[in-house]
Amino acid sequence: DAKTTQPNSMESNEEEPVHLPCNHSTISGTDYIHWYRQLPSQGPEYVIHGLTSNVNNRMASLAIAEDRKSSTLILHRATLRDAAVYYCILGTGNQFYFGTGTSLTVIP
């Protein structure tokens, strides 16, 4: 299975940027890098995805290393509503493998 490695937990102050790292050293050339987040008692929610180039959307930015073995999800200004578990996932063919994710705490 394609695997990713993330820190178990991170903290951020409200309204400050947050950089969530992910290592995926076994990534293959056709694997897409996805980020989802999950609030308590809810299903995961799509955040962003990319293949090689950095990506921006209204929720976040995704920075992908040149060798694609790591990536960083960037939340530009953390809010209390961003407190969630963030999963870095490799889209491998027809499957998406979740790890244990990073639990983000946002401090008011």
Added chain:
Amino acid sequence: DTGVSQNPRHKITKRGQNVTFRCDPISEHNRLYWYRQTLGQGPEFLTYFQNEAQLEKSRLLSDRFSAERPKGSFSTLEIQRTEQGDSAMYLCASSLSVGTGEYSGANVLTFGAGSRLTVL
């Protein structure tokens, strides 16, 4: 469209009973996935459908588990002879396949809120 709908949201059953969960995906989505999530863990892939065809099953899906997607619309996940180890959140997701083969990893999943199973 109201998104991906799962029913029931909660199910408590006694060991040995059968349970069935239903997932209604986003109407135009041709792919449907089932995942299982236990406390403190990320979702684990169980199976997925392309239209009505079940194309892949995880080794986690024992013989007591069966999933169907008749007519490529809603899907059901049945667990027979439930065991306490089956207690988990069962998540359904759907996607519109925008690529095949090496490009299918770009598909974006929309998840339902899940069905929580407690086996006593």
